[in-house]
Structures are given as structure tokens and as C-alpha cells.
Amino acid sequence: MTILLARSAGFCFGVKRATRMAFEAAESHDGICSLGPIIHSPQLVEKLEEKGVVVVDAVADIPEGAVIIRSHGVTSGELREINARNLEVVDATCPFVKSAQDHAALLSREGYVVVLVGEGEHPEVQGILSYAENTEVFVVGAPADAEAIPRRKRLGLIAQTTQSFETLRQVADICLKKCQELRIFNTICDATSVRQEEARDIAGKAELVLVIGGFNSANTTRLAQICREIQPRTYHIETAExxxxxxxxxxxIVGITAGASTPRWLIEDVIRGVETLSN
Known part of the structure; x- marks a missing residue:
């Protein structure tokens, strides 16, 4: 059996950075919280818990001391609450997510109605939206959703960092017909685009595709969708078990790729599992 492994499978820059910061914070603090899971990998979050990093869901649940802000970022309101309590902050927000937040704030200040291409309930999207204050906002998960956007004079378009460029382009085409002025910021992370292109390439060559990553990971789920459209024998898994x-x-021929929040050791475990099953 031949195994085709995507070159960029696994951690992206932002996740590597957040993970490193979280483990360093665990070493330097006698107990520390993260507001939400650091990344969407239950297995890695479990390892951090073993190091003393406790996941909390609300600012009110953070004890006095320090808090880690997850790679997906937090809302502007949560950040104000954290600062009001004078908590020590380890800000592991992905720089690409921070850029999307800044662009949302800029569009809001300049009077644009904000259209965000993304998954409405995703924590990254909720965070980005919170920075678009004092303006209308519309979240669209697919081009068809954009058809419901009412006509407005000025629209500003941004995207969740893990969205596909094709979806952003299609939404932009629809928005052009609904306004006099459209301002677009391509806030999709380069690592996302690279992984999606590699996934398409591997799915076109393989007889079966494995996509490794958290079931709660948006970018991993999207990789699985992309692969499944090309190779129906696509399976989204978290672990070799x-x-x-x-x-x-x-x-x-087995193709293997993994989401941007999937640790290398999980990928290696799956490769060993496939090799064992093929013998």
C-alpha cells in the first residue's frame, strides 16, 4: 500500500505559536486557565490539562492570576472584562485572526456594513464580529446565504481565516450586485489555502483519503468536505483508534492530510496504524 502524505499536514504557524505559548505558560505558572480550548484538538487540550492548564468558558470563571487567550481569539467584550480584572494575559491569538478582527473594526469605523464569510457559531467568527461595533453585520456560511443580504450603499467583506477562497470570491460576486461600493479584505490564512490545494491534489490521486483532526475543527472539517467531493472514500478521524x-x-493508494490544529504525533500514529492494517 502506498501512502501519500500532504506536505503541510498538521500545525500551521498560528497553532504552533499558540501551543508553544500555552506550554511555556504552564511551566512558568502554578496553575493557569485558558478561555476556551487553546486549539480545536481534544487530544492536545488534554495534554495541556495534565500540565495544569484549566479550560474555562467564561471570564467570570477565571480565578485571580493569569489567563491564556486561545488561538481563535476572544470577543472585544471578553477582553474588556479581562482587562477590568487586571488579569495577567498570555495572548495566543493567531496573528491572522487578529488581522481579521482589526479589519472588522476598521470597516465599522469607516461606515461600512460588514459581511463576514464564516460559520456563525464558531468562536473565531464570534470574536471577529464583536469588533464590528456600531454597524450592521451579516454572517454568510455559503454563497446562497449572501443572496438574502439587503441592498446597502457600502459593504465591507471579510472572511473567517479558514474559509475557502472560492467561497469568498462567490460571495464577493453577489455582494457587488447589492451595493454601490464594495471593499474586500482577503483575511483567509495562506496556510488554509495551501492545505486545501494539497487536499485536492491528494484526493485526485488516492483511492481512499484520511483527514485527521478534531471533529470540532472547522478547517479540518472543510478539508474532509473538499476531499469527499473528489474522492467519496474520505474519512474524517481524530485518532488511529x-x-x-x-x-x-x-x-x-491512501492519501493522508490533517487540519492546522492536528499535532504531528497524531498524524504519525495514524500512519503507523495504516501500515499495520496493510500488512
Whole structure:
């Protein structure tokens, strides 16, 4: 059996940075919280918990001391609450997410109605939206959703960092017909685009594709969707324990990719699991 591994599978820059900061903070503090999980990898979050990093869901739940801000960022309101309590902050917000927040704030200040391409309930999207203050905002998860946006004089378009460029482009085409002025900031992370292109390439060559990453990870789920459109035998898994031997019967080429929040050790575990099943 031949295994095709995506070159960029696994941690992106922002996740590497956030993970490093979280482990360093755990070493230097006698107990520390993170507001929400650092990244969308339950297995890595569990390792951080073993180091003393406690995940809390609200600012009110943070004890006195220090808090880590997750890679997805937090809302402007949560940040104000944290600062009001004079908590020590370890800001692990991905720089690309921070850029999207800044662009949302800029569009708001300059009087644009903000259109955000993304998943409405995702913590990154909720955070970005909170910086678009004193303006109308519309969240669209797909081009079809953009058709419901009412006509406005000025629209400002941004995207969740893990969205596909094609979706952003299609929404932009629709928005052009709904306003006199459209301002676009491409806030999609380069790492996302690279991983999606690699996924398409591998799915076109493989007889079966494995996409490794948290089931709660938006970018991993999107990779699985992209691969499944090309190769129906695509399976989204979190760990090697979820591999099933019957998947591989008669399969000669297995493609493997992973989301930007998937640790390397999980990818290596899956590769070893596939090799074991193929023997």
C-alpha cells in the first residue's frame, strides 16, 4: 500500500505559536486557565490539562492570576472584562485572526456594513464580529446565504481565516450586485489555502483519503468536505483508534492530510496504524 502524505499536514504557524505559548505558560505558572480550548484538538487540550492548564468558558470563571487567550481569539467584550480584572494575559491569538478582527473594526469605523464569510457559531467568527461595533453585520456560511443580504450603499467583506477562497470570491460576486461600493479584505490564512490545494491534489490521486483532526475543527472539517467531493472514500478521524480494517480492502493508494490544529504525533500514529492494517 502506498501512502501519500500532504506536505503541510498538521500545525500551521498560528497553532504552533499558540501551543508553544500555552506550554511555556504552564511551566512558568502554578496553575493557569485558558478561555476556551487553546486549539480545536481534544487530544492536545488534554495534554495541556495534565500540565495544569484549566479550560474555562467564561471570564467570570477565571480565578485571580493569569489567563491564556486561545488561538481563535476572544470577543472585544471578553477582553474588556479581562482587562477590568487586571488579569495577567498570555495572548495566543493567531496573528491572522487578529488581522481579521482589526479589519472588522476598521470597516465599522469607516461606515461600512460588514459581511463576514464564516460559520456563525464558531468562536473565531464570534470574536471577529464583536469588533464590528456600531454597524450592521451579516454572517454568510455559503454563497446562497449572501443572496438574502439587503441592498446597502457600502459593504465591507471579510472572511473567517479558514474559509475557502472560492467561497469568498462567490460571495464577493453577489455582494457587488447589492451595493454601490464594495471593499474586500482577503483575511483567509495562506496556510488554509495551501492545505486545501494539497487536499485536492491528494484526493485526485488516492483511492481512499484520511483527514485527521478534531471533529470540532472547522478547517479540518472543510478539508474532509473538499476531499469527499473528489474522492467519496474520505474519512474524517481524530485518532488511529478510529481506523477500520474494512476501509482498506482492495485499496492500493491512501492519501493522508490533517487540519492546522492536528499535532504531528497524531498524524504519525495514524500512519503507523495504516501500515499495520496493510500488512
Amino acid at each position: 478510529q481506523l477500520q480494517s474494512e476501509w482498506f480492502k482492495g485499496i492500493g
